Amino acid sequence: MRDNFRAENDVTTNAVKIAARNVQVYYGETHAIKDVSVDIEDKTVTAFIGPSGCGKSTFLRCINRMNDTIDICRVEGDIRIDDEDIYDRRVDPVQLRAKVGMVFQKPNPFPKSIYDNVAYGPRIHGLSRNKSELDDIVERALKRAAIWNEVRDRLHAPGTGLSGGQQQRLCIARAVATEPEVLLMDEPCSALDPIATAQVEELIDELRQNYSVVIVTHSMQQAARVSQKTAFFHLGNLVEFGETDKIFTAPEDPRTESYITGRIG
Amino acid sequence: MPASWILLIIIALSVIGYFIAKQRALASGGGDRRVLHSLPKYYGTNAALAAAAPALLILGIWMILQPVVIDSIISSNLPEAVQADRGERSLAMADVQRIADGLDTAVSRGAMTADEAVDIRVGASNVRERLAEVGVALGSEVDANTLQMAQEYRALTSTGNIWRAIAVLVVALGGLAIAYMMTHKDFRARNSVERAILSLLIAAACVAILTTVGIVFSLIFNTHDFFSRYPAEDFFFGTRWEPSFSGRGGASDLGFLPLIWGTLFISLIALLVAVPLGLFSAIYLSEYASKPVRSIVKPLLEMLAGIPTIVYGLFALLTVGPLLLDVFGRDGVLGVNWMSGGTAAMTAGLVMGIMLIPFVSSLSDDIINAVPQAMRDGSFGLGATQSETLRQVILPAALPGIVGAILLAASRAIGETMIVVLGAGAAASLSLNPFEAMTTVTAKIVSQLTGDGEFNSPETLVAFALGMTLFVITLALNIVALWIVRRYREQYE
Ligand SMILES: Nc1ncnc2c1ncn2[C@@H]1O[C@H](COP(=O)(O)OP(=O)(O)O)[C@@H](O)[C@H]1O
Ligand SMILES: [Mg+2]
Numbered sequence: 001m002r003d004n005f006r007a008e009n010d011v012t013t014n015a016v017k018i019a020a021r022n023v024q025v026y027y028g029e030t031h032a033i034k035d036v037s038v039d040i041e042d043k044t045v046t047a048f049i050g051p052s053g054c055g056k057s058t059f060l061r062c063i064n065r066m067n068d069t070i071d072i073c074r075v076e077g078d079i080r081i082d083d084e085d086i087y088d089r090r091v092d093p094v095q096l097r098a099k100v101g102m103v104f105q106k107p108n109p110f111p112k113s114i115y116d117n118v119a120y121g122p123r124i125h126g127l128s129r130n131k132s133e134l135d136d137i138v139e140r141a142l143k144r145a146a147i148w149n150e151v152r153d154r155l156h157a158p159g160t161g162l163s164g165g166q167q168q169r170l171c172i173a174r175a176v177a178t179e180p181e182v183l184l185m186d187e188p189c190s191a192l193d194p195i196a197t198a199q200v201e202e203l204i205d206e207l208r209q210n211y212s213v214v215i216v217t218h219s220m221q222q223a224a225r226v227s228q229k230t231a232f233f234h235l236g237n238l239v240e241f242g243e244t245d246k247i248f249t250a251p252e253d254p255r256t257e258s259y260i261t262g263r264i265g
Numbered sequence: 266m267p268a269s270w271i272l273l274i275i276i277a278l279s280v281i282g283y284f285i286a287k288q289r290a291l292a293s294g295g296g297d298r299r300v301l302h303s304l305p306k307y308y309g310t311n312a313a314l315a316a317a318a319p320a321l322l323i324l325g326i327w328m329i330l331q332p333v334v335i336d337s338i339i340s341s342n343l344p345e346a347v348q349a350d351r352g353e354r355s356l357a358m359a360d361v362q363r364i365a366d367g368l369d370t371a372v373s374r375g376a377m378t379a380d381e382a383v384d385i386r387v388g389a390s391n392v393r394e395r396l397a398e399v400g401v402a403l404g405s406e407v408d409a410n411t412l413q414m415a416q417e418y419r420a421l422t423s424t425g426n427i428w429r430a431i432a433v434l435v436v437a438l439g440g441l442a443i444a445y446m447m448t449h450k451d452f453r454a455r456n457s458v459e460r461a462i463l464s465l466l467i468a469a470a471c472v473a474i475l476t477t478v479g480i481v482f483s484l485i486f487n488t489h490d491f492f493s494r495y496p497a498e499d500f501f502f503g504t505r506w507e508p509s510f511s512g513r514g515g516a517s518d519l520g521f522l523p524l525i526w527g528t529l530f531i532s533l534i535a536l537l538v539a540v541p542l543g544l545f546s547a548i549y550l551s552e553y554a555s556k557p558v559r560s561i562v563k564p565l566l567e568m569l570a571g572i573p574t575i576v577y578g579l580f581a582l583l584t585v586g587p588l589l590l591d592v593f594g595r596d597g598v599l600g601v602n603w604m605s606g607g608t609a610a611m612t613a614g615l616v617m618g619i620m621l622i623p624f625v626s627s628l629s630d631d632i633i634n635a636v637p638q639a640m641r642d643g644s645f646g647l648g649a650t651q652s653e654t655l656r657q658v659i660l661p662a663a664l665p666g667i668v669g670a671i672l673l674a675a676s677r678a679i680g681e682t683m684i685v686v687l688g689a690g691a692a693a694s695l696s697l698n699p700f701e702a703m704t705t706v707t708a709k710i711v712s713q714l715t716g717d718g719e720f721n722s723p724e725t726l727v728a729f730a731l732g733m734t735l736f737v738i739t740l741a742l743n744i745v746a747l748w749i750v751r752r753y754r755e756q757y758e
Contacts, residue, residue, distance in 0.1 A: 069645055071555060098648030108639035111662050120657070121647040171643070178647055 014041040017182060017212040018063060023077035025058050025067065032058045034236040036077075040229070045204060045213045047223035047244065050233035051259065056216045059233070060184050063214065064100035065093040081182065098125050101175035105187040107167035109159035109174070114151050117159040117170055118142060121178035137177055145173035146203050165196020172203060176211075183207060185215040189222065201226050220260060224248050232256045266430040271324060275437050279317040282441045286312030286448045294450040303455035311454045314461045315444035320437035327429045335421045339414050351490075352721025357411070364392075364415035365422075367401035374399045382419070387412055484736065487729035495519055495723040500730060506693035506704075508713065508724045519727045521734065523693040527703035528735075531614045531689060532678035534699060538618025539678075540671055543625025550626070551633040552655055563630070570623040574683040581616040581688030582607070589615075593700050604700035606690065611699040613688035617681055621674045628673065632666035632750075633659060665749050672746035676739040682707040706731050 018040040025033035033055045040046050048056040058067070065086060067073040079086050086096055098121065109117050118138045121127075128134040138155070142148040147169040151162070159170050168188060175183060185204070189197040204226045207213055217223050223230055224244060231241040232253075240247060240256045251257045290308035294300040301308075340348065340358055347353045368385075371377040376399045377385070385392060387409040396403060448454070492500070503520020546566060550559050586607025591597050593604040593611075604611075636659050644654040660667075682705075690702025691712065713728045 064646065066642065066646060069641070094648050094650050096648070097646055102642075102646035104639060104642060104646070106639055108637070108643040110640060110643065110658050120644070120649075124647065124649050124653055124657075174643075174647065 014043050016040070017042040017081065018214075019078075019080045019083075020059075020062075021078040021080075023059070023062060023075065023079060025055070025062060025076075026074045027058075027070070028072045032236055033062070036233075036236075036238040038231060038238055038241055040212060040214060042212045043208055043210070044229055045208050045215060045227040046229040046231065047227035048214065048216045048231050048233060049218075049220065049223050049259070050239075052218075054233040055236045056233050057186050060102075060186055060214060060216055063182065063184055064097045064102055066097070066102065068093050098178050099180055100182045100184060101178060101180035103168070103171050103175050103183065103185040103188045106191050107164060107171050109162070109167050109170050111158065111160055113156045114142075114159045114162070114170060115155040118173050118177050120174060125178060127178065141173040141177035142170075144176050144203075144207070145169045146199060146206075147173060163196070165192050165199060168192055168196065168200060169203065172200070172207075176207070181211065183211045183213045185213065187216050187218060190218060197222075220248070232259060234259070266426065268324065268328060268429075271430055271433050272321075274434060275317055275320050275324075278320075278437050278441055279313040282312035282316040282444065283309035286445055289445060289448045290450065290452075290454070293448070301450045302453050303458075307454040307458050308448050308452070310458050311461075312441060312444035312448065314458065316437050316441035318461065318465075319440050320433050323436050324429070324433045327432070331422070331425045331429065335418060335425065338421065339418050342410070342414055342417070350721075355721075360411055361414045361418055363401075363403065364396075364407060364412060365418040367396040367399075367403065368415065368419060370401055371396060371399045383416060385412070385416075481736075484729055484733045487726060488733040491723060491726035491730045494726065500727070504695060506709070508727070517724055519723060521706075521731070523695045524704065524706045524709055524731065525734075526695050527610065527689070527693065528679055528705040528707070530699070530703060531610050531617065531685060531705060532675060534611060534614025535617035535621055535678045535681075536671065536675060538615055539621035539625050539674055542618070543622045543674075544629050544667065546622070547626040547629035547633060548655065551630050552651065552659070563627075566623050566626055568623075569620070570627070572620075574620065574681065575687075577616050577620050578683040578687035581612050581684055585616050586612045586688060589700070603698065606702060608688060608690035608702050609700045610689055610703040613685050613703075614699070616688055617678055617684050620681070620684065621678060624677060625670055625674050628670035629663075629667050632663045632670060635666070636662045665752065669746040669750035672742050672749070676742040676746070679742070680707060680735065680739055682711060686711055706735050710735075 016039045018038075020039075021037045023033055023036045024031070036059060048060065050056055061067045062075055062079060063081075063086075067075055075087065081096075081100070085091070110120065112120070115138055118141050119134055122134060122137050128137055139148065142151060147166060150166060151157075151170075159167065162170060168191070172183075172188070188204075189200050192200065201222065204213055204215065215223075215226065227244045229242065230244040230247040232239045232247065232251075232255075234255050240251060240253045247256065248260060251260060287305045287309035290301055290305050291298065298305055336358060339361060340354060343354065343357055347357050368377070368382045372379050372382050377395065385395075387407060392407040392412060393403050500519055500521050502522065503518055504522050505518040505520045506523045507518040509517045546562075550563055550566075554562065586609070589609065589612055590604055590607045592599055593601055595602045595605070597604070640658050640662060641654055644658045649657070685705045685708040689704055689708065691704055691708070692702045693704050693709070694701060696703065710728045710731050713725055713731075
């Protein structure tokens with residue numbers, strides 16, 4: 001299996017951003033991720049697909065060490081970002097999460113104003129020297145998240161008062177405001193209507209210019225639309241990884257094919 | 266016929282009703298239970314309820330009303346002057362009652378015949394001595410009028426009791442008969458039992474509500490009575506609390522301010538102890554503690570809430586007071602001589618604070634836990650540390666709820682009695698020194714009522730005014746607190 005994606009790597013042009021080797025994740029006794037190795041490239045959108053409970057979110061949360069916040073979770077193996085082992089003891093997970101932003105399935109703006117939501121990360125990490133710099137950062141982030149025009153005259157209204165799609169874009173703005181290098185998105189559109197989904201998808205495509213984006217999705221169409229690379233997980237295994245086009249047109253593994261054609265759900 | 270007999274008869278009728286109705290239902294279906302509308306036990310239950318419920322209701326109402334009615338009939342024989350004054354009237358009626366009870370006892374012990382008890386007159390024999398022989402002690406000689414009233418009281422009571430038995434038994438039998446007649450295979454016994462159960466539940470709820478209403482009304486009436494004897498402005502704005510117990514109507518200063526000052530001062534000390542400790546332990550438990558630690562510490566903390574307040578009071582009196590005295594007293598470690606006795610606002614406040622810790626912590630813990638995990642994930646995902654997340658996301662989100670919890674704790678503190686009685690001393694004072702003895706509204710209610718005063722002097726009636734004022738204050742606090750907590754809950758639904 002690993003040979004499959006080695007072959008894919010050979011034809012890629014972008015540098016490898018995240019390299020995972022033999023990753024195992026356990027929740028107590030449950031073995032949730034089984035020996036996964038994968039190379040995720042810079043300036044690329046990588047989609048994780050697979051049936052529910054196959055470990056997509058778990059693996060995604062390994063990349064910014066969010067699993068550290070779960071008591072019973074244990075991660076083994078080796079994950080490197082820019083060739084630096086993120087599970088090394090010298091790495092501060094808090095610093096790491098500033099570099100690896102995350103957007104969650106359900107929009108989760110803080111019960112604060114729109115401005116304070118976006119300024120939250122920059123304030124914590126001291127990214128601005130004064131108010132006007134902070135204003136700039138907030139404005140830039142909101143623009144990148146394609147929501148600036150909708151909220152520019154109500155920056156001090158509560159973020160929780162926005163519509164679902166706006167909230168999710170606000171969360172994306174909040175994540176990009178800390179200038180991450182990698183953006184992890186866990187089913188960012190599953191709580192959104194089709195129009196909001198289209199907006200967020202468009203946004204993801206733009207974000208690719210600057211970031212390495214990893215997106216978990218339940219929608220095969222979405223994976224096909226926004227990603228260049230696709231990884232198919234099944235029961236904790238990485239079954240197949242490769243160019244999105246190839247996965248969807250000529251999958252090599254019979255399990256991938258059954259899933260894509262709707263036989264595993 | 267005594268009430269207990271009536272009760273037994275009702276129960277017997279009800280049991281009989283159960284079986285005969287069940288039998289009749291089966292018979293009406295020709296012995297085939299499948300053709301009945303309901304299970305046979307529903308027909309039985311229906312009859313049992315029909316026999317018991319209305320009869321018991323009437324018995325209960327009768328037992329409440331009969332004494333009231335008899336009381337008013339008898340007391341109309343009292344001299345005009347006595348009738349006019351509520352206090353004297355109740356004293357006189359208490360005498361009548363005591364003699365009537367004494368005669369009852371005498372008859373039941375065989376010291377008098379029933380006829381003798383009815384006919385006995387003051388001149389002919391010494392009633393006081395005759396009653397003393399059977400162990401009924403009377404405070405003073407029995408006068409003719411009172412004796413006659415007592416006899417009248419007995420006569421009315423026994424007639425009333427006869428009519429009570431008749432009325433209740435007729436109703437029970439009637440209910441049973443009707444239910445029995447209605448028992449037929451098509452009768453919807455199941456639905457009618459269902460309705461009966463519903464009304465039973467409603468009745469239970471009503472009792473609870475009516476009792477509360479009754480308590481409030483008795484407070485209001487007695488408070489009103491107090492203000493007719495003592496000027497309201499002297500009560501609310503008086504700065505001296507010096508009740509005189511020597512003579513009724515003697516000059517007492519019943520100023521509310523020193524008491525409410527003591528209450529608020531001690532409550533404030535208590536909250537200054539309880540809020541930080543409670544809140545910090547809630548934060549530790551909900552955000553930092555591992556599962557095993559939490560599963561041990563949380564129940565331990567909540568155990569504090571199970572300690573009776575009198576035990577806290579002892580702790581204040583015997584441990585904390587002397588300890589504080591050792592530090593702040595005349596020959597204390599600091600040599601400051603701020604404190605002259607072990608009982609002080611500080612003593613009571615500290616111990617009350619300890620008592621309130623579990624109260625604050627367990628409410629705050631619930632509230633902090635109610636902040637969705639998504640908020641924490643969002644903050645951690647942006648690279649915030651645990652304490653940053655706590656300070657900037659969780660606490661602001663939980664703040665209204667925590668304020669509610671604190672207000673609830675405050676209303677507990679204001680209503681607390683035992684710790685104050687034992688820990689704070691008895692002197693009402695408007696002092697700013699926390700090491701001085703102080704007293705609170707609740708403690709003074711206790712001390713005004715422990716004694717054998719009748720409820721007809723301002724010195725005792727003031728307890729109701731104090732209780733009422735306290736009730737209004739804590740009620741307001743509770744309403745505000747519940748409103749805040751509820752609003753906070755809605756925010757995340
Ligand atoms: N916090 C957790 N505690 C215990 N088990 C978990 C936890 N999160 C996920 N799991 C388990 O790990 C497996 C993978 O879950 P997840 O990564 O959420 O799947 P996916 O996102 O692909 O639907 C599932 O079997 C799930 O039950
Ligand atoms: Mg998932």
